[in-house]
Amino acid sequence: xxxxxxxxxxxxxxxxxxxxxxxxxxxxxxxxxxxxxxxxxxxxxxxxxxxxxxxxxxxxxxxxxxxxxxxxxxxxxxxxxxxxxxxxxxxxxxxxxxxxx
Amino acid sequence: xxxxxxxxxxxxxxxxxxxxxxxxxxxxxxxxxxxxxxxxxxxxxxxxxxxxxxxxxxxxxxxxxxxxxxxxxxxxxxxxxxxxxxxxxxxxxxxxxxxxxxxxxxxxxxxxxxxxxxxxxxxxxxxxxxxxxxxxxxxxxxxxxxxxxxxxxxxxxxxxxxxxxxxxxxxxxxxxxxxxxxxxxxxxxxxxxxxxxxxxxxxxxxxxxxxxxxxxxxxxxxxxxxxxxxxxxxxxxxxxxxxxxxxxxxxxxxxxxxxxxxxxxxxxxxxxxxxxxxxxxxxxxxxxxxxxxxxxxxxxxxxxxxxxxxxxxxxxxxxxxxxxxxxxxxxxxxxxxxxxxxxxxxxxxxxxxxxxxxxxxxxxxxxxxxxxxxxxxxxxxxxxxxxxxxxxxxxxxxxxxxxxxxxxxxxxxxxxxxxxxxxxxxxxxxxxxxxxxxxxxxxxxxxxxxxxxxxxxxx
Numbered sequence: 001x002x003x004x005x006x007x008x009x010x011x012x013x014x015x016x017x018x019x020x021x022x023x024x025x026x027x028x029x030x031x032x033x034x035x036x037x038x039x040x041x042x043x044x045x046x047x048x049x050x051x052x053x054x055x056x057x058x059x060x061x062x063x064x065x066x067x068x069x070x071x072x073x074x075x076x077x078x079x080x081x082x083x084x085x086x087x088x089x090x091x092x093x094x095x096x097x098x099x100x101x
Numbered sequence: 102x103x104x105x106x107x108x109x110x111x112x113x114x115x116x117x118x119x120x121x122x123x124x125x126x127x128x129x130x131x132x133x134x135x136x137x138x139x140x141x142x143x144x145x146x147x148x149x150x151x152x153x154x155x156x157x158x159x160x161x162x163x164x165x166x167x168x169x170x171x172x173x174x175x176x177x178x179x180x181x182x183x184x185x186x187x188x189x190x191x192x193x194x195x196x197x198x199x200x201x202x203x204x205x206x207x208x209x210x211x212x213x214x215x216x217x218x219x220x221x222x223x224x225x226x227x228x229x230x231x232x233x234x235x236x237x238x239x240x241x242x243x244x245x246x247x248x249x250x251x252x253x254x255x256x257x258x259x260x261x262x263x264x265x266x267x268x269x270x271x272x273x274x275x276x277x278x279x280x281x282x283x284x285x286x287x288x289x290x291x292x293x294x295x296x297x298x299x300x301x302x303x304x305x306x307x308x309x310x311x312x313x314x315x316x317x318x319x320x321x322x323x324x325x326x327x328x329x330x331x332x333x334x335x336x337x338x339x340x341x342x343x344x345x346x347x348x349x350x351x352x353x354x355x356x357x358x359x360x361x362x363x364x365x366x367x368x369x370x371x372x373x374x375x376x377x378x379x380x381x382x383x384x385x386x387x388x389x390x391x392x393x394x395x396x397x398x399x400x401x402x403x404x405x406x407x408x409x410x411x412x413x414x415x416x417x418x419x420x421x422x423x424x425x426x427x428x429x430x431x432x433x434x435x436x437x438x439x440x441x442x443x444x445x446x447x448x449x450x451x452x453x454x455x456x457x458x459x460x461x462x463x464x465x466x467x468x469x470x471x472x473x474x475x476x477x478x479x480x481x482x483x484x485x486x487x488x489x490x491x492x493x494x495x496x497x498x499x500x501x502x503x504x505x506x507x508x509x510x511x512x513x514x515x516x517x518x519x520x521x522x523x524x525x526x527x528x529x530x531x532x533x534x535x536x537x538x539x540x541x542x543x544x545x546x547x548x549x550x551x552x553x554x555x556x557x558x559x560x
Binding site for chain 2: 020021022023024029041042043044045046048053055062084085100101
């Protein structure tokens with residue numbers, strides 16, 4: 001079991017999730033966030049924080065997003081940790097609207 | 102006088118309560134740009150609050166947050182004072198005089214009451230007592246629970262109620278390799294409980310369980326989770342809640358689990374856990390101890406997401422020999438700190454404690470966590486909460502009086518009163534001893550459940 005950030009984060013990167021992470025398991029690049037599954041404790045605090053519902057528990061991950069398990073696990077450890085909220089990416093609100101949120 | 106929070110005049114802060122909120126407040130201070138010393142004061146010899154004594158023994162992953170707290174404890178400027186009770190060993194006024202700022206993160210230590218007849222009969226308990234007991238909290242070590250009856254009732258449908266129900270539902274084999282305390286495991290091994298009823302005042306769409314906790318009931322070795330299918334009928338407003346694009350996500354996931362529980366499956370398991378909705382206890386009855394609880398059927402009314410339960414007058418009697426109430430926590434006042442009695446919190450504005458709900462800010466005292474905002478959210482929620490409080494404190498720096506000696510003044514008071522405080526290195530010795538006590542049993546640790554036992558390790 002782990003918790004996974006998926007493609008809805010891409011181009012938004014709202015980072016509300018990181019403020020409630022008890023173990024600092026979020027990492028980031030220029031596009032989005034990733035969760036390090038070795039650090040995450042599966043508390044799920046981050047899931048309701050995401051304005052675009054990008055974060056899933058593994059059990060709830062839709063069939064067409066399964067690849068994100070591996071992407072998170074591979075990308076996260078090499079990227080910097082994010083512990084505090086940053087400004088969203090430019091155009092995040094437009095993308096949020098386009099995603100239907 | 103130098104600017105407070107600089108090398109020449111470091112900010113001296115006392116944080117009261119070494120649970121998650123206390124550690125997150127400490128972390129936010131020690132990782133900030135200001136020069137600061139933090140003394141974390143805890144009434145037990147052991148740190149980590151509800152992560153140690155609240156999180157269920159069969160949820161070891163959640164306890165890994167302790168790794169973060171250990172890193173905080175290793176930061177420069179940190180000092181731990183375990184086994185020190187504020188209000189007894191040192192007063193809030195003394196702390197206020199010793200430190201530039203005091204942050205209260207002492208949690209919500211007691212349960213809300215049902216306010217019904219029979220609530221105090223033997224066999225009617227709070228979830229707090231039971232959770233503290235199986236988790237080895239010294240305050241609850243000597244509580245006794247009678248598991249010799251066939252039915253146990255739990256009032257409330259949040260994650261604490263789920264923990265209580267699951268611990269009662271599990272077999273010894275399912276628990277024996279967790280850090281559950283030995284006295285609890287021994288007592289639960291004799292349990293004759295066959296039915297665990299988990300009773301909520303509102304409907305399935307309003308139950309506060311997280312889906313993850315709920316799903317665990319589908320995987321129990323010896324216990325089948327059941328629901329009468331008609332209990333899952335939703336009124337119009339609940340259907341609207343289910344359809345809501347944001348809030349409805351969790352409702353839909355929970356409903357899917359409830360529907361699985363409602364399937365009529367042959368199970369052959371020795372226990373059942375029954376989820377019951379739209380019922381409130383109106384009376385607990387029995388001669389010397391609880392023998393039955395009278396439940397009133399409720400109906401829901403109101404707008405989606407603010408539906409209220411009200412009694413219909415129709416009642417039913419449930420025979421039960423054990424009852425736990427788990428309908429929310431409330432904070433406990435500390436003399437000398439403003440307290441809002443009906444909310445059970447320290448009244449505050451963004452973490453600055455105020456003299457009453459609409460009162461003026463009391464300079465120099467702050468709060469974070471459950472005692473600040475009430476008992477909601479999970480471990481990580483307290484991080485955001487503590488960060489907000491520390492932001493408030495940092496904004497007040499220029500207004501704080503600057504002539505305080507901090508740790509030296511506390512140490513002096515404790516010495517004068519003969520208080521044996523425990524520092525973090527000493528706690529680490531106790532910690533290591535607990536881990537090695539657990540090893541032969543295949544447990545992550547066997548906790549010390551009495552203060553004297555912990556102090557014994559150090560002598």
